[in-house]
Amino acid sequence: MRLPFRRPLSLLLLISLLPALSGCGAAAFEVVPTTRPTATAAPSETPSPTLDRSAVPTATLTPPPATGGPSPTPLFGQPMTLAASPTRALLNPNAPRIEFFTADGAAVAPGNIVTLYWSTRNASDAVIYQMDRGERSRLWNVPPDGSLPVQTRTSDRGVLDFVLSIGDGVQRVEQPLSIPLACPDVWFFNPAPSDCPTRPAEETFIIEQPFERGRMIYMQAVDRVYALFNDGFDPAWLVLDNRFDPAIHPESEPGFPVPPGYFQPTNELGFVWRGNDLVRNRLGLGAQPESRFNGLIQRAAARDGAETLYLSSAEGSVLRLLPGGDAWEIIALP
Incomplete structure (x- = not known):
């Protein structure tokens, strides 16, 4: 059985002997009592976090770079990208x-x-x-x-x-x-078209009359009647053979009454106008009396053979009729 006061008794005995021991030699040691050490609690281990295998990782959002200002220019210019050189095909030296x-x-x-x-x-x-x-x-x-x-x-x-x-x-x-091919002929009017006429200008007798929605023209050189419409429908113009014979056909037809201020076409123009419902309905009545004069006609051919016709008009202008009845227009004013 341990004695509870054994260690303090030994300490008192040692202190009482110090004066006697100090006289035994020149080198004496001073003994300084120290406080009895106390037990210090050791730090407890911090538990490490437990990995949750069911947890879903979350992405960290990185803000996009600002694009409001101009892009910086590289100090030494834009980097050069080398394009792949194409493979050159081998030529057959014996090929023609x-x-x-x-x-x-x-x-x-x-x-x-x-x-x-x-x-x-x-x-x-x-x-x-x-x-x-x-x-x-x-x-x-x-x-x-x-x-x-x-x-x-x-x-x-x-x-x-x-x-x-x-x-x-x-x-x-x-x-x-x-x-x-050099162009050997000149146009009979100005400004001249850029294409070349197929032949020199040809003089011919012409009858022309304006209508409510277009005009009619008879050209003696080709013995045909042209009906030019401006009603917006297709075709823009028609050409018809002249079948008028003054020996057997009347100059006009009394059965077609015409209101005051309008005119019934006669002779070559009237024969076509009265006998063709399409022409009559699209043109309407004559707006002015017919004009008879000597004029000029000339043509130009495209590479596909389609011809464009140019002809004099009664008021001194020049009319152009595009191939196939597509369109007609006034291109040279008097």
Whole structure:
């Protein structure tokens, strides 16, 4: 059994002997009593968080960068992007090819001779075609190199189109050639159109009469009657053959009463107007009496062969009738 006062008794005994011990030597040690240490509570372990496997992670939102101001310019310019170079196709050195296909002049006058020149490689022969409205109309079998004189026609207008062809099948090679034709004729009015007339202007006797919704014109050179409408419907104009015979047809028809201020057409114009309901209904009544005069007509042909007609009008203007009855217009005022 432990004695509860044993350790304090030993301490008192030691203190009582200190004076005796201090006299035994020069080196004496001072003993300083210290406070009895007390027990310090050790820190308890902090439990670590437990991972929740069912928890759903949340995304952290990052604010977008501001775009209100101008984008900064790189100090050394924009970075260069190298484009991939295309793969060059290998050419067959033995395949036929055309070195050139040309003519002896930049333009030719209708009726003159134009000379074609060409040179090819790896071909034993060649063919030259002349095109007419997109179709191959004439052909010449020619050597792989040489020249060819071609006689043009006085009626040719616009351009002359040729095609040089060599090789066969998948190795066929063709090259087109277009030669402008000089315009030999002038227009009878100004400002002149940009296209070339098919022939010089032709003088002819003309009868013209205005109507409520258009006009009618008879041209003796072609012996036809033209009905020009301005009612907004199609076609914009019609052309009809003249069948009026003064020996058997009356000049006018009393059975068509006309209100005051209007006029019934007569002769060539009246025969068409009375006999064609479509023309009569679209034109209405004559707004003025007919005019008879000598005028001019002229034409221009497109590459597809469609013709545009130009003719003098009674008031001194020029009328243009586009192909197919599409439209008509006044293009030159007196």
